[in-house]
Amino acid sequence: MQYKRIVVKVGSALVSPDGQGCSGKHVLAIAGFISACHQREIEVILVSSGSVAAGRSHIAHGSNNPSIAAKQAMAAVGQMQMMANWQRFFDFSCSQLLITHGDLKDRKRYLNIKNTVRVLLENRALPIINENDTVATQELKVGDNDNLAALVAMVVDADALLILSDVDGVFDKDPRKFGDAKLIPVIDEITQEIYDLAGGTSNHLATGGMATKIQAADKACQQGIDTYIVNGTMPYGFEQLLKNENPGTHFIAKGNNLTAKKQWLKNTLKSAGAVHVDKGAVNALQQSGASLLPIGVKGLTGDFAKGAAIDIIYLDGALPKVIGKGICQYSSADLARIQGKGSQHIEDILGYCPSQEVIHRDDFVLSKKA
Missing domain, CATH: 3.40.1160.10 (Acetylglutamate kinase-like)
Known part of the structure; x- marks a missing residue:
């Protein structure tokens, strides 16, 4: 098959x-x-x-x-x-x-x-x-x-x-x-x-x-x-x-179906907030097809719930660039507590760990390269 x-x-x-x-x-x-x-x-x-x-x-x-x-x-x-x-x-x-x-x-x-x-x-x-x-x-x-x-x-x-x-x-x-x-x-x-x-x-x-x-x-x-x-x-x-x-x-x-999902995510879902990521995360997302981990998150904006669509933003100097959009596995409140931390520390910080990733690669679509 x-x-x-x-x-x-x-x-x-x-x-x-x-x-x-x-x-x-x-x-x-x-x-x-x-x-x-x-x-x-x-x-x-x-x-x-x-x-x-x-x-x-x-x-x-x-x-x-x-x-x-x-x-x-x-x-x-x-x-x-x-x-x-x-x-x-x-x-x-x-x-x-x-x-x-x-x-x-x-x-x-x-x-x-x-x-x-x-x-x-x-x-x-x-x-x-x-x-x-x-x-x-x-x-x-x-x-x-x-x-x-x-x-x-x-x-x-x-x-x-x-x-x-x-x-x-x-x-x-x-x-x-x-x-x-x-x-x-x-x-x-x-x-x-x-x-x-x-x-x-x-x-x-x-x-x-x-x-x-x-x-x-x-x-x-x-x-x-x-x-x-x-x-x-x-x-x-x-x-x-x-x-x-x-x-x-x-x-x-x-x-x-991949195209259909990416189009749905990119064009249908409205972003409820955003996360700011570092250059390492940008490279991993764009070049390696990796998931976004909490250690790559350097900041966030908006008040959003788990399962919301959010933008991924790279701050290239003073100019913000949206590199993609994804479905977040954490609420903004929980994400604020684990941002910049290794995935192995999530359970110690929150008391539970529903996902090692902030945004899994299956739930992410690229827009344009930063």
């Missing part, structure tokens, strides 16, 4: 084919694909459905259409089993992150998720993300793990999103009703006509169908993230992916 960081979304039908607990029937091949990606230095973030199905047999419900409360209880039991099921197929560490849309909308929690995933990847651990179904009633009701995967792909700056299910991809008509239905291998633009091709789901435990997958692809592609819908029950599909071949439906991203 030509991608460096991918999000792999796995549907309930793959984790629990019979809806009565976890199974390795399909997960084994998926785990093999993820391991192969690791061997190729491709970073993987896994978004896994299936906790409700995994816990189904442990919660009395008396219905093929369980109540929200019953599904939440199933998720609470099933999440443990689902994680154990994934971990048994890997010889590297797995990690669990349970999040909701509220976490992604809150700027501080958004940054915390981003930073946690970043550190996990740096330590070659596999982040396994699922919606917190035990508390997210509305999200659980409407079914959103496909869209959640798209949002996660944006948070972690992924190059591609792979949506694995028990269907081959998008067809020109419903393959369950028409024997002559043909798979659409490439979709350049997601139009209303494409949405109209989506049907519902026949799985009473699943929370999404083709419609949510197309919605997810739409979100991701608009942010420059290539998206694939692939049949996860067919192991040869993973071999094709590793050979840069398309085994399902490929939604073409609109532009480059």
